[in-house]
Amino acid sequence: MTEALRNDAPTAPLDPSLRRARGAVTAAYVAQGLGYAVIVTSLPALQLRQGIDDEIVVSLLVLGVAVAAAVGSVIANAVAVRWGSRTALALGLIVQGLALPIIAFPTPFPLFAASFGIFGIGLGCVDAAAAMQGVAVQRAYGRHLLGSFFAAATAAAIAGALLVSAVALTATAAGIALGCAAVIALAVGLIGVRFFAREVPIDEALPPAERARLPRAGICIFGLVILAVFIADSAVSTWSTVYLQNDLAALAWIAPLGYAAYQAVVLLTRLVTDRLIPVVGRRRLVASAAITSAIGCLVVALLPFPAAAIVGFALAGVSAGVLIPVTFGAAGELAPEHSDQVIARVNLFNYAGAILGAVVIGLLADGTGLGPAFLLPAVALAAILFAVPRFRSAPAAGVAAASATRTPDDAPGR
Numbered sequence: 001m002t003e004a005l006r007n008d009a010p011t012a013p014l015d016p017s018l019r020r021a022r023g024a025v026t027a028a029y030v031a032q033g034l035g036y037a038v039i040v041t042s043l044p045a046l047q048l049r050q051g052i053d054d055e056i057v058v059s060l061l062v063l064g065v066a067v068a069a070a071v072g073s074v075i076a077n078a079v080a081v082r083w084g085s086r087t088a089l090a091l092g093l094i095v096q097g098l099a100l101p102i103i104a105f106p107t108p109f110p111l112f113a114a115s116f117g118i119f120g121i122g123l124g125c126v127d128a129a130a131a132m133q134g135v136a137v138q139r140a141y142g143r144h145l146l147g148s149f150f151a152a153a154t155a156a157a158i159a160g161a162l163l164v165s166a167v168a169l170t171a172t173a174a175g176i177a178l179g180c181a182a183v184i185a186l187a188v189g190l191i192g193v194r195f196f197a198r199e200v201p202i203d204e205a206l207p208p209a210e211r212a213r214l215p216r217a218g219i220c221i222f223g224l225v226i227l228a229v230f231i232a233d234s235a236v237s238t239w240s241t242v243y244l245q246n247d248l249a250a251l252a253w254i255a256p257l258g259y260a261a262y263q264a265v266v267l268l269t270r271l272v273t274d275r276l277i278p279v280v281g282r283r284r285l286v287a288s289a290a291i292t293s294a295i296g297c298l299v300v301a302l303l304p305f306p307a308a309a310i311v312g313f314a315l316a317g318v319s320a321g322v323l324i325p326v327t328f329g330a331a332g333e334l335a336p337e338h339s340d341q342v343i344a345r346v347n348l349f350n351y352a353g354a355i356l357g358a359v360v361i362g363l364l365a366d367g368t369g370l371g372p373a374f375l376l377p378a379v380a381l382a383a384i385l386f387a388v389p390r391f392r393s394a395p396a397a398g399v400a401a402a403s404a405t406r407t408p409d410d411a412p413g414r
Contacts, residue, residue, distance in 0.1 A: 017195075018140050024188075024195035025133045026152045028089055031188040032126045033153030035096050035181040037160030037263070039103070039119065041241045041256040042174035046103070049174075050112055059362030061113060062238055065120035066355045072124025076132075079125075085132035086196035092125030093189030100182035104175035122185075136197040147274055147325065154267040154321075161260040164241075165253050214345070218334040221387050223349035225286075225327045228384050230353025232293060232377035233320045236262045238358040240313050243300075243370040250306040261314035269321025282326055282391040289326075290384040293319035297378035304371050312374075319381055330391050 047058060072092065079088040099122060102115035134149045163177050240262065245255035269289075276285055296315025299308055331346045357377060364373035 018137070020195045021133075021197045022137050022141070022145065024192040025089075025130065025137055025197070026149060027188045027192055028093060028126065028130050028133070028196070029149045029153040030156040031093055031096075031181075031185045032123070032130060033156035034160040035100060035119075035185055036123065036237070037157035037259065038164060038177045038181045039100075040237045041161045041164040041259055042177060043238070044242055044245045044255065045174040047242075049106060050109060052109075056362065056366060058242070059359045061116050062234075062358040062362070063355055064113065064117050065123065066234075066351060066358065068117045068120025069124030069127065069354075070351050072121040072126075073128040074124075075121065076125040076128035080129060080132060084198060085129045085136070086193055086198055088125060089129035089133055089196055090189045090193035092122045092127075092129055093185045093192070095119075095122030095125065097122075097182045097184075097186030097189060100178045100185065104178035104182070133197050140197070147270055150325070151267055151270050154263050154270060158260050158263040158267065161256045161263060165256040165260065213335070215334040218331070218390065219345050221390050222327050222331040222334075223346045225323060225384050225387050226346055227349040227353040227356075228290075228377075228380035229319045229323045229327075230350045231357040231380045232297060232316050234354040234357030235297075235361045235374060235377045236313050236316055236357075239361055239365070239370055239373075240309075244306055244309055247370050248304060248306050248309060254306060258310045258313040261310050262317040265314045265317030266321040269318055270325065273322050273325055276322075277326065277329075282330060283388050285322060286326060286391050287385060287388050289318045289322035290381050290388075293317070294378045294381040297374045297381065301372050301374040301378060309371075316377070316381075323384070326391070333392070 043058065047053075052058060072095075076085070076088040076092060079085075079091060096119055099115050099119035102111065103119065107115070130149070134145065137145060160177070160181065163180065164174065237259065240258035241255045244250040244258050245252065273285070280288075293316045296312045296318070299312030299315065303309070303312070328346065361370070361373045361376060364376065
């Protein structure tokens with residue numbers, strides 16, 4: 001869908017409100033990436049503070065966040081239909097900003113667990129609403145911008161991991177990092193609501209006859225690719241810091257660097273993927289990314305040394321950096337007249353992948369240890385090779401289609 005947009009700058013002068021909307025949406029992605037990174041890299045300190053010595057409990061907490069995020073996505077859709085996605089995005093950020101301080105302070109375990117669920121609702125709400133806002137601003141610009149938004153989230157995630165590393169993972173320092181993330185989320189939510197794009201068109205549900213025409217086989221295949229990517233992404237995001245500190249006895253300031261290295265590669269590959277597609281081709285790019293990331297997970301599983309694990313986590317980042325944008329781009333071409341419906345269905349697979357990567361890895365770790373448990377994402381990523389033939393070359397025609405069909409109603413601030 002986004003591949004049909006121009007990559008050159010628009011010829012007409014940009015409305016200042018459009019620039020402000022782009023900046024506000026970028027800030028929302030930054031707040032999202034920062035908050036999530038601080039949460040996952042603070043898990044060892046939070047475990048110690050709350051007296052949690054069972055990885056199954058951590059797995060259940062992460063499962064609760066994933067389920068709550070799915071609920072948050074549903075809430076975002078309902079709010080966007082009624083009051084617009086700018087309201088849904090502000091709501092999600094405010095919910096996160098309220099949940100993070102509760103997690104930051106020592107509380108009884110039931111309240112601690114409930115705060116994780118509240119954070120998950122905000123997380124899912126922002127995931128959905130930020131995508132709606134990103135599409136609206138991109139449409140108004142008439143050129144590709146989603147990559148820059150995701151890159152902003154990745155850069156913020158790296159900053160979050162480094163922040164936790166800098167404060168050395170004590171319980172008090174983790175609370176400070178969580179507090180910083182809370183302040184940023186609240187500020188972006190409260191201030192950004194004035195500048196986010198006012199309206200985002202939302203496709204209504206297809207009637208049964210139209211749903212039957214959707215390319216179900218393609219949706220399932222691309223969905224399974226997304227599933228595999230998110231198994232790896234969730235496994236690294238949730239368990240990399242825990243694995244380095246608890247299993248490999250890495251120093252407190254070293255433990256978050258596995259996640260930081262992972263996010264650095266995600267950022268780098270997201271910045272170059274759009275340029276690589278026409279040069280390398282989708283099939284070669286997908287195959288190379290899947291193989292590289294599978295090897296990275298194998299390194300983590302088979303070489304129990306901190307340096308090797310950090311390298312392995314870095315290699316695993318190629319999958320999230322390359323395969324997510326490439327797969328959604330290919331899925332959008334399965335049925336161009338219903339691309340939003342197709343992408344929405346493919347996107348559902350990421351929740352299952354997040355649960356499998358976070359929860360199943362934790363359950364496996366109880367029997368095998370966290371290292372060998374990373375064989376699961378390695379196998380899932382290798383299985384993507386069976387889907388490579390379904391990735392066709394990006395169409396050369398229609399690059400200016402978006403600008404040709406732009407109307408004043410597409411602009412933020414309508």
